[in-house]
Amino acid sequence: MSVKRSSIHGQWSSRWVFILAATGSAVGLGNIWRFPYLVGENGGGAFVLVYLLCVVLVGIPIMMAEIMLGRRGRQSPINTMGTLAAEEGLGRHWQLLGWMGMIAGFIILSYYSVIAGWTLAYIFRTGAGLFVDVDATFSKQMFSELINDPEKLLAWHTVFMAMSMVIIARGVKSGLEKAVKFLMPALFVLLLIMVGYAMGTEKFMEGIDYLFNPDFARLADKNFFSDILLPALGQAFFSLSIGMGAIMIYGSYLSQKSSISFNCFTIAFADTLVAILAGIAIFPIVFTYGLEPAGGPGLIFITLPIAFGQMPFGTFFGTLFFILLLFAAWTSAISLLEPAVTWLVENKNMTRVKATTLAGIAVWLLGLATVLSFNQWAFSFSFAGTVKENGLFDMFDIFTSNIMLPIGGLLIAIFAAWRMSRSATVEELGLGDGFYYKTWRFAVRYIAPLGVIVVFLNAIGIFKLLGFVE
Numbered sequence: 001m002s003v004k005r006s007s008i009h010g011q012w013s014s015r016w017v018f019i020l021a022a023t024g025s026a027v028g029l030g031n032i033w034r035f036p037y038l039v040g041e042n043g044g045g046a047f048v049l050v051y052l053l054c055v056v057l058v059g060i061p062i063m064m065a066e067i068m069l070g071r072r073g074r075q076s077p078i079n080t081m082g083t084l085a086a087e088e089g090l091g092r093h094w095q096l097l098g099w100m101g102m103i104a105g106f107i108i109l110s111y112y113s114v115i116a117g118w119t120l121a122y123i124f125r126t127g128a129g130l131f132v133d134v135d136a137t138f139s140k141q142m143f144s145e146l147i148n149d150p151e152k153l154l155a156w157h158t159v160f161m162a163m164s165m166v167i168i169a170r171g172v173k174s175g176l177e178k179a180v181k182f183l184m185p186a187l188f189v190l191l192l193i194m195v196g197y198a199m200g201t202e203k204f205m206e207g208i209d210y211l212f213n214p215d216f217a218r219l220a221d222k223n224f225f226s227d228i229l230l231p232a233l234g235q236a237f238f239s240l241s242i243g244m245g246a247i248m249i250y251g252s253y254l255s256q257k258s259s260i261s262f263n264c265f266t267i268a269f270a271d272t273l274v275a276i277l278a279g280i281a282i283f284p285i286v287f288t289y290g291l292e293p294a295g296g297p298g299l300i301f302i303t304l305p306i307a308f309g310q311m312p313f314g315t316f317f318g319t320l321f322f323i324l325l326l327f328a329a330w331t332s333a334i335s336l337l338e339p340a341v342t343w344l345v346e347n348k349n350m351t352r353v354k355a356t357t358l359a360g361i362a363v364w365l366l367g368l369a370t371v372l373s374f375n376q377w378a379f380s381f382s383f384a385g386t387v388k389e390n391g392l393f394d395m396f397d398i399f400t401s402n403i404m405l406p407i408g409g410l411l412i413a414i415f416a417a418w419r420m421s422r423s424a425t426v427e428e429l430g431l432g433d434g435f436y437y438k439t440w441r442f443a444v445r446y447i448a449p450l451g452v453i454v455v456f457l458n459a460i461g462i463f464k465l466l467g468f469v470e
């Protein structure tokens with residue numbers, strides 16, 4: 001049966017626009033802010049290696065499945081899941097997948113916006129030449145001054161949410177398309193310049209070794225499953241924007257003719273490259289200036305300004321860098337709210353503007369918890385062998401990326417490979433029925449679900465309980 005639905009929210013004007021928009025969603029703070037600090041907290045090369053395996057074995061097949069479901073359903077994730085489940089004669093409970101994704105998007109955006117607010121603050125700080133010739137102590141002090149000031153954090157969080165809401169209200173496709181076309185390549189070039197700077201630092205090779213040498217001795221006091229594999233898997237979901245319907249809704253605007261597999265590989269490649277380049281730019285600076293790799297969420301905001309303060313035209317490059325990082329965060333933020341906005345438009349008969357205002361205000365309010373996590377409400381706890389110091393923010397982050405997104409991904413894989421008819425997936429993926437299709441099917445049927453389940457079982461200690469591992 002061939003399904004020809006169209007989205008009431010519109011369609012991308014070409015395949016490249018989809019690739020750019022989806023890359024815009026994938027590339028963001030996750031690559032440049034989150035990836036390096038997780039690498040630093042989790043012992044370097046081994047984490048990077050496991051992360052890459054998670055992207056290839058679990059991330060890409062699930063991304064293909066998620067886009068496929070979106071394109072076939074052509075509605076908000078909740079309604080897409082309802083429609084596709086009904087088509088396969090399955091119950092409405094599959095809609096829960098969409099609901100969970102929508103909630104995950106809300107929570108992620110609530111803290112994502114606060115961190116994007118730091119980026120906004122750093123545009124002005126670097127622009128004012130504040131970091132010229134500074135040392136690590138000064139840079140650290142500047143960062144803690146920012147996060148200890150809830151009013152400043154609140155103000156920047158508000159500005160960022162307002163910026164995101166304006167674009168979402170206008171519709172993802174107008175405005176965003178043009179911005180992404182120029183700004184993403186510009187960010188890439190700037191990262192290359194940063195890598196060039198890092199190559200000239202004294203401890204460049206130490207940084208490279210830290211990043212690429214999977215030295216398991218560094219992980220002596222860590223549990224491989226719960227402390228390395230779980231956060232690496234979570235980061236793969238977070239960075240690729242999968243498991244919560246963001247890429248599903250983008251898929252729903254994709255033309256029927258476009259190749260899902262080609263698109264996915266391109267997006268995943270670009271996303272991974274940006275994360276690795278960010279790592280190459282950051283760790284040599286960390287070691288050269290005697291900073292701690294496990295510096296936590298402040299890592300890039302402490303290290304990069306030192307480098308900008310030293311390099312020729314550093315004030316210019318630094319300001320530009322934070323502006324482009326802001327754009328990268330912006331294009332991701334938009335995709336985090338899009339599932340909720342489309343659902344409100346479809347089900348509550350709201351205009352886009354009203355839906356965006358309502359959803360945006362709710363996210364903004366929730367963001368207040370993150371604002372206070374770095375100061376008044378700060379408390380610490382231990383996760384993945386690391387002490388996390390920023391209470392609710394860390395809990396939101398851990399719960400969404402390490403639990404909600406992988407569960408979302410698991411359900412997507414189960415639906416696409418076990419519940420949907422084979423012929424429907426053959427038709428929708430357009431890969432034919434040969435080797436490529438079979439490889440994809442094997443990956444979503446077995447590797448991805450088993451990967452997620454094994455990581456979970458280990459992380460919650462079931463294997464230990466049963467005596468399978470020490």
Ligand code: PFF
Nearest residue numbers: 026028029030238239241246
């Ligand atoms: N992938 C984005 C990043 O790496 O910054 C964050 C993100 C966007 C996560 C959309 C999840 C999502 F659905």
